[in-house]
Amino acid sequence: MTNLGRGGQSSPHTYSYPQTRQGRRASDKLALVKNKPSGPYVFEGDIDGLVAELQPTIPLYVIRPDILARQAQAFVQGFCGTTMYAVKVNPDKHVVQALYKAGIRAFDVASIEEVRLVRRLAPKGAMYFMHPVKAREAIAEAYFMHGVRNFVLDTKDELHKILQETAYAPDLTLIVRLAVKGEDAIFALSDKFGAGVQDVADLLAMARPVAAKIGVTFHVGSQCMDPAAYRRALQMAQEAVHLSGVKIDVVDVGGGFPVSYPDMEPVSLQTYFTEIERALNACGFAGCEHFCEPGRALVAEAGSMVARVELRKGNMLYLNDGTYGGLFDAGKQFNFRFGTRRVGKEPGEGGTAFCFSGPTCDSVDMMKGPFMLPDDVNEGDWIEIKGMGAYSYSVRSNFNGFGRSATVFLKETK
Ligand SMILES: Cc1ncc(COP(=O)(O)O)c(C=O)c1O
Numbered sequence: 001m002t003n004l005g006r007g008g009q010s011s012p013h014t015y016s017y018p019q020t021r022q023g024r025r026a027s028d029k030l031a032l033v034k035n036k037p038s039g040p041y042v043f044e045g046d047i048d049g050l051v052a053e054l055q056p057t058i059p060l061y062v063i064r065p066d067i068l069a070r071q072a073q074a075f076v077q078g079f080c081g082t083t084m085y086a087v088k089v090n091p092d093k094h095v096v097q098a099l100y101k102a103g104i105r106a107f108d109v110a111s112i113e114e115v116r117l118v119r120r121l122a123p124k125g126a127m128y129f130m131h132p133v134k135a136r137e138a139i140a141e142a143y144f145m146h147g148v149r150n151f152v153l154d155t156k157d158e159l160h161k162i163l164q165e166t167a168y169a170p171d172l173t174l175i176v177r178l179a180v181k182g183e184d185a186i187f188a189l190s191d192k193f194g195a196g197v198q199d200v201a202d203l204l205a206m207a208r209p210v211a212a213k214i215g216v217t218f219h220v221g222s223q224c225m226d227p228a229a230y231r232r233a234l235q236m237a238q239e240a241v242h243l244s245g246v247k248i249d250v251v252d253v254g255g256g257f258p259v260s261y262p263d264m265e266p267v268s269l270q271t272y273f274t275e276i277e278r279a280l281n282a283c284g285f286a287g288c289e290h291f292c293e294p295g296r297a298l299v300a301e302a303g304s305m306v307a308r309v310e311l312r313k314g315n316m317l318y319l320n321d322g323t324y325g326g327l328f329d330a331g332k333q334f335n336f337r338f339g340t341r342r343v344g345k346e347p348g349e350g351g352t353a354f355c356f357s358g359p360t361c362d363s364v365d366m367m368k369g370p371f372m373l374p375d376d377v378n379e380g381d382w383i384e385i386k387g388m389g390a391y392s393y394s395v396r397s398n399f400n401g402f403g404r405s406a407t408v409f410l411k412e413t414k
């Protein structure tokens with residue numbers, strides 16, 4: 001039998017992993033990152049220095065708190081109302097706390113787990129339960145134990161459920177979700193949720209007498225590239241309110257605000273805010289409370305993920321993360337491309353097109369990209385994948401035992 005082992009072991013049955021002093025130190029530090037009891041593990045410097053220090057053997061999320069704060073401020077100052085953070089987009093506790101510190105005081109929660117998380121991390125934060133289909137126990141616990149008063153719905157049955165589980169509470173804000181076309185967005189979000197204009201009108205009329213406040217919401221789809229999509233959605237909301245014959249108190253324009261990705265350069269956030277404010281006024285909603293629910297635009301650009309190349313086969317790189325981990329959007333359903341860079345060796349993005357394979361045994365776990373990297377990328381190189389602050393950490397699964405990751409906050413020094 002050929003001895004394929006490393007580290008000079010004498011028998012194929014007693015494999016001894018080479019324990020260099022440097023290797024031990026690096027894995028000790030990664031354990032420290034993962035087990036830090038309070039506050040994020042903060043590194044001062046740049047990603048290359050961080051990776052040299054930690055030599056991460058599992059996917060490493062690198063979050064830049066300065067960018068989180070910048071994006072939070074852009075919404076707090078630029079949007080004509082209250083900005084709630086859509087927690088599902090990145091529920092990392094340090095991310096939620098950093099956004100709170102940066103001025104985000106309201107949270108869009110989708111499940112009772114997110115309700116509990118926000119209550120723990122931001123005890124004074126306001127919560128909006130924006131999932132149109134909620135478990136009865138979740139409604140009751142949210143209302144009676146965590147002070148949640150704001151609930152979304154898109155059917156009569158959900159309205160009854162909310163009323164029953166809150167014991168017909170007199171202090172509810174009930175927000176009706178309208179379905180809008182997601183044609184300007186990369187990820188449409190109205191196939192599953194949202195009612196048509198006439199149904200929204202009927203639900204508003206039903207909710208009016210039983211709620212302290214009522215309102216309308218919609219989601220134009222995630223990574224919405226056209227600000228005018230919000231105007232068109234608000235015009236539909238206006239029609240629904242007109243048909244209902246009742247007065248509303250709240251208009252929530254949802255999420256969807258885009259960020260830059262390869263070959264995708266949206267117009268500025270301010271252009272979106274200006275378009276929305278004009279449309280709110282033109283549609284007769286100036287006197288309402290205004291909300292938006294961004295996720296991606298608050299957190300995507302703040303995060304990178306560092307993955308390691310485990311093997312190269314032609315122009316296919318086998319990484320230690322994939323579509324069952326933090327790279328779902330790069331998989332076969334969306335074929336989304338992210339910016340990539342080899343860590344450490346030389347500046348520049350690289351001019352050769354690669355595709356990726358994730359670590360699981362499933363053929364779905366492949367990403368065609370193309371991802372641009374230097375031609376000589378090989379096993380042991382680390383790749384920075386950009387724009388990973390959103391919909392990455394939150395969608396990780398443990399399929400094939402590859403779910404682990406670590407998170408570090410990076411204070412960049414230039
Ligand atoms: C109800 C709701 N609000 C807000 C968001 C966040 O959207 P985005 O990340 O596009 O801003 C989502 C995303 O799924 C959502 O379902």
